[in-house]
Amino acid sequence: MMEKEKRKKKVLVKEKVLEMPPVMEELSTVGKSAVRVDAYAKVRGKLQYGGDMDYPGALHGKVLRSPHAHALIKKIDTEKAKTLPGVVAVLTAKDIPGRNGFGAIIPDQPVLCGNKVRYIGDGIAMAAAISEDIAIQALDLIDVEYELLPAVFSPIEAMKPEAPKIHEKGNLITTSKIRKGDTEKGFKEADIVLEKTYTVPILEHAYIEPDVVIAIPHADGTITVKGPMQAPFTVRRNIAPVLGIPINKVQCIQTPLGGGFGGKEDSPIDIGARAAVLAWKTGRPVRMEYDREEITLSTCKRHPMIIACKIGAKKDGTFVAIEGTIYNEQGAYASLGPVIPPAGGVHAHAVVMLPGPYVIPNVKVDGYLVHTNHPYGGAMRGFGAPQVNFVHESIIDELAGLLKMDPYQIRLKNCFELGSETATGQVLDQSVGLKDTMEKARSEFHWNKKWKQAPHPKEVEKADKRRGVGMAVGWYRTSIGTFGDGCGVNLHLQEDGSVLIFQGLTEMGQGSYTALSQIAAEALGVTLEDVRIVTPDTDVAPESGPTVGSRSTTLMGNAILIASEPIKKSLIESASELLAIPTERLALKNRRIYDRDDPNRFVDLKEAARRCMATGRRMMGQGWYAPPRPSLNLETGQGSPYFVYTYSTQMAEVEVDVKTGAVDVLNLVATFDIGKAINPIMVEGQIEGGVIMGLGYALMEEVVMKDGMIQNLNLQDYIIPTALDTPEIKPIYMEYLNVHGPFGAKGIGEMPNIPAAPAITNAIANAVGARIYDLPAHSERVYMAIKKRLAEGN
């Protein structure tokens, strides 16, 4: 009792509820469903993607890849390949001008393997030729002698002392943990304890646009690399040391992305560095494109994990303790997996997110990130969260069943609200709308009417098809967090009142150019049409960090607001002179600068802009925004790793064919707390797309491995949802304003993807009484689960 009181007091002392300042003026651009700035170019088929660029005289580069999962390279003979007419260069590891390694966090992946290959698809040699066909023929003429090594394909096997060592330092990369309270004591106090193990598969991003780059060397010792990339600064940071030149001699220019989903944070480093080396060595422009099967074979994937979870609760459903052990398979290279300060990779996020958005006094999580000879895990929408969300939402649902509780009520009883303390000891002091998302989903979905206890096996046996409903909740960070984040922009006012934005975050379909233009337009009192975002180009854009972590709107939005201040000041001073009205009475809106006391007295903003130019007033602003500094103690897993979170509730209704195990998702309600929605129709688009990607995770997607080789390289075998798989989705958002966000925004990109899968698998369990512990829940797996359940009886 004493202990409990003390604890409560501590929370209250720490609790400092932050309030959003009221917005003084009515917004004219932000919060409106403006048409995307790139919509017309896209709908007319005119937008130039990377693959549409012609570069006269460019050579074509191709990569020779390892057919073995683990082997020593004894000899590479490129002589025959070099003599093929049309071949300009054939390169191996010894030809790399600088560091033979790249990687988003650590440079452990060879540009070309010198003495060892670590997965099927590892690059060994490259050819540049006058045509792609000749380059491919050249690869066929390269002779490689290997000495095969034993390979390991499971993280648990790879952790054993006798396992083949994939890297010098061993197979275990990072151990991450959370320690809070005393779980042993917690489980003793529990009335019920449930322990289960879950597995989640490797996933392919399946962005529809293939990876492609053009690398152009220049006479002054600089090089330009153009292509679809989510993180041009990360690409540049890797290419420079590979060529052995300073960062300021590498220019990365982004082309519009035909989808990224985290995959194009990593793959452009790989293809970019290789094309750059070929261009550097030949002195000629080189175009390199990975075809679909090469992308699936060689680029990063969603991390597969094996997760054991144990939860304890009181009879009334109050959670008292949770433990989790994550075996997180990194594959051959580190990519965006590890936790190496200042980088907190996928692994850190998965560990932090495992206890879910619930108040649980006793928490113990151990996460092991382990190398295997499989393709490597990188960033993919949700960054480790979908994996662990499936776990906590499945086990809680099962626990509710054992307690004969409504799964809605057990979640409501334990979930975060304002002032809650997370498993890492972070007090949520603002913008926590989770309970409202639950309530809204419940009423929109008619949960109370639709939900009933899962059926007895006898009822299932009699049926051909059965319907059921399921729900899941989730949380997700905004920003890179863990150890720090920051982002810059330059804003330039033009003399006609139009505006240019120089920044480095990329448009990959999510709509960032539109949302950021809306924020700039609102801040400067111009219209959306007056703002243009300059293509991200590392030569002219300030460091902006990567386009990841649902951070663009919030971080870049804030940077833009900061950058707009000096420009606003110039405009208002100029208008003050033109109108003979004191500056403090003036406001900017809809291309006018007007007297707040008498809005009929105004000057056109372009007149003020012209005067700024004529009178030598400052016409540019620079913005740098770093969110409140995060923290994470690696020993205890305690701290505030992210400065704000978004929340979601999803409810699904499914129909299960009892005789075949086929699952049809009938309808789905998805509610969100995302802070201010800068562009509502684009928010809905993010929700619907994310939910369907989650449906793919739930029911069909899996990179199938056999002896280290991917069995489903192209899209006829790697199945993603089509229009026929799409249920009716009701996207709903709520705006619990974020005090640290521009106009209160938090972010939306990744959250929708997260609770969809467990909402669907929980609905399957509700329909047929059989639980799914391994994704995806394809018909064979569901059929077997039903069969097992029927055999058990009761």
Added chain:
Amino acid sequence: MAKEKIQFEVNGKQVSLEVDPDELLIDVLRDHLGLKGTKAGCRAGECGACSVILNDRVVTSCLIPALKADGGKITTVEGLEKDGELDPLQKAFVEKGAIQCGFCTPGMLLSAKNLLDQNPQPSVEEIKVAISGVLCRCTGYQKIIHAIHAASKTIPGNEV
């Protein structure tokens, strides 16, 4: 391989050119005719980004030898707008938020165009079937389906 001469109509214009017998329609459209709105996503006929209308059927141009188009009539995304005026489908895609990364958009538009040409009042199920050959990884399809439905309402006689 000897080149062969072919002739077809693309977006209302007659073209004649010489192609290799193994050249695919997608490469002829993109590389010979500069119609880069037709996208290559998988080159296996699965993603549908390369879909074009050939003789009133939607085909994946990455699987069709260019020779097969000889004497035919092709519509690509560039052929949807008439005299600078967007097709109702294009307008609906813009207005209904049916576009994200845009890479599947041409294939989606052409699948929808062919559907509405043959079935001006499709049901939601019919729309889903018509676009099921085109993969979209961004939108979740719902806004695309709504846009096609909305465009069908603008066809004379279909207004509700």
